[in-house]
Amino acid sequence: xxxxxxxxxxxxxxxxxxxxxxxxxxxxxxxxxxxxxxxxxxxxxxxxxxxxxxxxxxxxxxxxxxxxxxxxxxxxxxxxxxxxxxxxxxxxxxxxxxxxxxxxxxxxxxxxxxxxxxxxxxxxxxxxxxxxxxxxxxxxxxxxxxxxxxxxxxxxxxxxxxxxxxxxxxxxxxxxxxxxxxxxxxxxxxxxxxxxxxxxxxxxxxxxxxxxxxxxxxxxxxxxxxxxxxxxxxxxxxxxxxxxxxxxxxxxxxxxxxxxxxxxxxxxxxxxxxxxxxxxxxxxxxxxxxxxxxxxxxxxxxxxxxxxxxxxxx
Amino acid sequence: xxxxxxxxxxxxxxxxxxxxxxxxxxxxxxxxxxxxxxxxxxxxxxxxxxxxxxxxxxxxxxxxxxxxxxxxxxxxxxxxxxxxxxxxxxxxxxxxxxxxxxxxxxxxxxxxxxxxxxxxxxxxxxxxxxxxxxxxxxxxxxxxxxxxxxxxxxxxxxxxxxxxxxxxxxxxxxxxxxxxxxxxxxxxxxxxxxxxxxxxxxxxxxxxxxxxxxxxxxxxxxxxxxxxxxxxxxxxxxxxxxxxxxxxxx
Ligand SMILES: Cc1cc2nc3c(=O)[nH]c(=O)nc-3n(C[C@H](O)[C@H](O)[C@H](O)COP(=O)(O)OP(=O)(O)OC[C@H]3O[C@@H](n4cnc5c(N)ncnc54)[C@H](O)[C@@H]3O)c2cc1C
Numbered sequence: 001x002x003x004x005x006x007x008x009x010x011x012x013x014x015x016x017x018x019x020x021x022x023x024x025x026x027x028x029x030x031x032x033x034x035x036x037x038x039x040x041x042x043x044x045x046x047x048x049x050x051x052x053x054x055x056x057x058x059x060x061x062x063x064x065x066x067x068x069x070x071x072x073x074x075x076x077x078x079x080x081x082x083x084x085x086x087x088x089x090x091x092x093x094x095x096x097x098x099x100x101x102x103x104x105x106x107x108x109x110x111x112x113x114x115x116x117x118x119x120x121x122x123x124x125x126x127x128x129x130x131x132x133x134x135x136x137x138x139x140x141x142x143x144x145x146x147x148x149x150x151x152x153x154x155x156x157x158x159x160x161x162x163x164x165x166x167x168x169x170x171x172x173x174x175x176x177x178x179x180x181x182x183x184x185x186x187x188x189x190x191x192x193x194x195x196x197x198x199x200x201x202x203x204x205x206x207x208x209x210x211x212x213x214x215x216x217x218x219x220x221x222x223x224x225x226x227x228x229x230x231x232x233x234x235x236x237x238x239x240x241x242x243x244x245x246x247x248x249x250x251x252x253x254x255x256x257x258x259x260x261x262x263x264x265x266x267x268x269x270x271x272x273x274x275x276x277x278x279x280x281x282x283x284x285x286x287x288x289x290x291x292x293x294x295x296x297x298x299x300x301x302x303x304x305x306x307x308x309x310x311x312x313x314x
Numbered sequence: 315x316x317x318x319x320x321x322x323x324x325x326x327x328x329x330x331x332x333x334x335x336x337x338x339x340x341x342x343x344x345x346x347x348x349x350x351x352x353x354x355x356x357x358x359x360x361x362x363x364x365x366x367x368x369x370x371x372x373x374x375x376x377x378x379x380x381x382x383x384x385x386x387x388x389x390x391x392x393x394x395x396x397x398x399x400x401x402x403x404x405x406x407x408x409x410x411x412x413x414x415x416x417x418x419x420x421x422x423x424x425x426x427x428x429x430x431x432x433x434x435x436x437x438x439x440x441x442x443x444x445x446x447x448x449x450x451x452x453x454x455x456x457x458x459x460x461x462x463x464x465x466x467x468x469x470x471x472x473x474x475x476x477x478x479x480x481x482x483x484x485x486x487x488x489x490x491x492x493x494x495x496x497x498x499x500x501x502x503x504x505x506x507x508x509x510x511x512x513x514x515x516x517x518x519x520x521x522x523x524x525x526x527x528x529x530x531x532x533x534x535x536x537x538x539x540x541x542x543x544x545x546x547x548x549x550x551x552x553x554x555x556x557x558x559x560x561x562x563x564x
């Protein structure tokens with residue numbers, strides 16, 4: 001039987017929406033039994049949320065003071081210990097999962113499939129390479145454990161309605177003291193989350209300044225959208241790093257993605273391939289973004305964005 | 315700070331538009347320009363800056379791969395690495411295998427820091443640094459956008475989904491770098507000449523006592539799904555109209 005362990009990302013209060021997508025991915029594995037493991041100082045609240053996800057068999061709480069901040073070096077030996085009872089170990093392809101899962105895989109001597117986008121069988125999967133320019137099908141040896149990060153944009157969230165058993169677990173694992181959490185600088189939480197928003201407005205180098213970027217925030221607020229950016233806009237300091245969309249930023253799948261003053265470099269496009277509708281506004285009719293856009297407008301953004309904002313209702 | 319090891323991968327240049335072979339057996343690599351993985355250039359640049367600030371320290375560039383990887387190691391030497399080591403193999407190298415090779419080198423060289431790019435732009439795996447840290451039983455600081463050396467510790471600011479996070483790690487440690495850590499220097503012609511005289515050793519996996527065996531079999535390579543060709547609109551009014559009709563905005 002296949003037993004899938006999902007490492008559940010959370011911030012103490014909320015389960016990350018990526019977890020529900022990992023559950024859908026895991027449900028694709030035939031005959032799989034799904035367990036979500038939650039590491040934290042107190043995971044009672046998030047365990048209750050995880051237990052509701054449809055198709056989850058059990059939820060394990062590993063509450064320990066050292067788990068207050070998710071440090072890969074601290075969590076990996078604990079995940080590896082739990083993995084003894086499982087055939088597959090999954091985590092989301094977020095900065096949390098990307099940091100942690102390879103460390104787990106190495107401790108297990110297991111291969112990792114990064115950015116798993118489709119399950120073909122318990123040991124056969126598809127994943128993108130070369131910034132999404134090619135999709136490979138890989139086969140793993142069933143005799144070994146398999147570790148994967150799940151490409152969140154490829155799966156719908158599992159619904160609620162389940163009632164998995166929640167259990168606390170104490171693991172007899174020595175934890176290193178060589179890695180210490182110092183602090184975090186996070187963006188305001190009043191903005192919609194880029195990774196889960198149904199609508200995204202995104203800006204590129206053409207915006208020219210952080211002040212001009214405000215134009216996009218106003219449009220986004222009006223239509224209820226999160227705001228993203230190209231690497232060039234982030235590098236230039238117009239937008240914060242967590243707003244970067246693309247091969248080395250966030251991979252997103254909104255209903256609508258509005259790219260404004262973004263040329264459409266391959267590294268950017270790989271982040272928006274799964275958007276249902278792509279809108280592009282660019283003054284250069286030859287810009288590669290128009291090759292993938294569902295709706296394109298050749299225009300100067302400084303003229304059309306304010307008008308765009310006026311024409312839509314809140 | 316005595317020694318810094320930097321892992322460098324030979325990859326298809328980021329400007330190349332990679333195409334899948336019609337028979338699905340892989341991607342077309344014949345005659346394609348190969349370069350140092352862009353993230354590894356940033357890793358090397360950081361090592362060189364630490365060396366320059368400290369007024370010393372040896373920077374060793376290492377790689378695992380085919381004989382031609384010597385070209386990328388020569389580039390690393392031209393950028394300023396002091397010497398280079400290539401673990402030469404013709405076999406495909408998975409991240410865990412690369413981590414095993416780097417572990418063997420780390421045990422020999424005893425670096426204070428091992429720098430790597432956060433991911434390679436060919437397989438986009440984002441695994442090797444974390445795996446090396448696990449096997450070496452040392453700290454990892456991934457996605458670094460700022461590195462401060464404080465004696466036998468390092469404070470590393472990391473780019474994470476929610477913004478920035480700072481952690482402190484004891485050295486030796488593995489640090490994987492993100493795009494905004496620095497801007498790599500350009501290589502000048504005299505540096506290329508000088509690099510030709512710097513030592514570049516080649517070792518076999520067997521000599522290091524490591525097995526690079528593959529664990530994942532690639533059975534097929536497909537091109538990505540193509541998007542349908544879209545429409546062009548003449549002005550914002552029409553754009554808003556189209557989006558309203560699709561029910562995407564109000
Ligand atoms: C290793 C690596 C990883 C990378 N990862 C990423 C990634 O994750 N995400 C990412 O986005 N990029 C990434 N890049 C960078 C990528 O290659 C491009 O450089 C970047 O996406 C370009 O950003 P841009 O489109 O904003 O800027 P540009 O390419 O400069 O495009 C600006 C566009 O704005 C248009 N424009 C100018 N003025 C106006 C105006 N007034 N009105 C309307 N349009 C206007 C121009 O016609 C142009 O098309 C990566 C690169 C490398 C090497």
